[in-house]
Amino acid sequence: MGTVEKKVYFFMGTTAEFIKLAPVIKEFKKQKIKFKVITSGQNPINFDDLKGYIGLIKTDIALKEKPRKSSMFSFVIWAFQSLFEGIISLKKEFQDLNKNNSYFIVHGDTVSSTIGSLIAKFHGFKLAHIESGLRSFSFLEPFPEEICRVINMRLADILFCPNQWAINNIKTFKGTKIDTKQNTLIEAFTWAMKTNKNLDFKQKYKKYYILYIRRQEHLYFQKEWTGKIINTILNNAPADLNCLFSIHFLNKDLLPKNLTRNRQDKLITIEKLPYTNFMKLMSQAEFIATDGCTNQEEASYMGLPVLALRNRTERIEGLGKNVIISQDNEHIIKNFLKNYKKYRKRPIQLNERPSTVIVDYLLNH
DSSP states (O other): OOSSOOEEEEEEOSHHHHHHHHHHHHHHHHTTOOOEEEEOSSSOOOGGGGHHHHOOOOOSEEOOOOOSSOOHHHHHHHHHHHHHHHHHHTHHHHTTSOGGGEEEEEETTOHHHHHHHHHHHHTTOEEEEESOSOOOSOTTSSTTHHHHHHHHHHHOSEEEESSHHHHHHTTTSOSEEEEOSSOTHHHHHHHHHHSSTTOOHHHHHOSEEEEEOOOHIIIIIOHHHHHHHHHHHHHHSOTTOEEEEEOOTTTGGGSOSOOOHHHHHHEEEEOOOOHHHHHHHHHTSSOEEESOHHHHHHHHHHTOOEEEOOSOOSOOTTBTTTEEEOTTOHHHHHHHHHHGGGGOOOOOOOOOOHHHHHHHHHHHO
């Protein structure tokens, strides 16, 4: 580490970012390296979700929170406000730092991560981007995440990639590329699966599958498409399975009103669950139909059949194995629902500890 202590800042705006950054934060705590957490205000972050894994974590610096229920317009306004607030209000925090010996860490592809990247570069930090190199190669899916990720990777000084495929995707990008072998997500996931071992959702819901639709492009710009997909799944899923529909204020109006009585009785809405509980819920499901690529990766660790409600995905985990991309094709969807059992695969084990690769590199460079 040298004689001068490094200064480390984590910038995040969602619980999903925190879950994937948690193994890195835990490694810093293990090595007794001080750090600060800055939150963008994009969403409330449930630090307590991983308290058993990482201990007590709190926000050191909080930017203005986004309104809980916001329109796309108000979201854009918040994003610019958060960016300018961060640039201005953090000036005093950063003014006496040795920027060559300090790191600003962001994760993935959220709007918050791009706000953090821009703040870091404005103030002259070395920027580290975790989960780098993932690409769908379409700026419209996922939107705006694909755009955000590319901006982050262009700005980053150090790009921590979860596999060689990701590194190959950014060969022409500047910055040092480090292969962490696996995603940091698998470390938090492995801990979650060992927690609440006696939690039995099958006792409550019997045989079930999960329907999870939260993508912004689907709920804001493609409502008709999304409603059609939901209707197709609910009417063609095996009749003996309950459907656990993850409800959200943007998707609750998309549930069909004309289901048969039998299908309606099989539809159960569920609220957002803590991370460990949702992983248990997924692990006991028959399959998951989701537009979330993080769910795709988590399901690949479980070997759980996945109907990815996308035309493109920025991850390779499970493709050609347990994951089928729907491509807005009813035939593909119906075929998966009829034959989902053949897509169940063996679970994947934690073979590497990406967090140690990341922290060791940052402390020695």
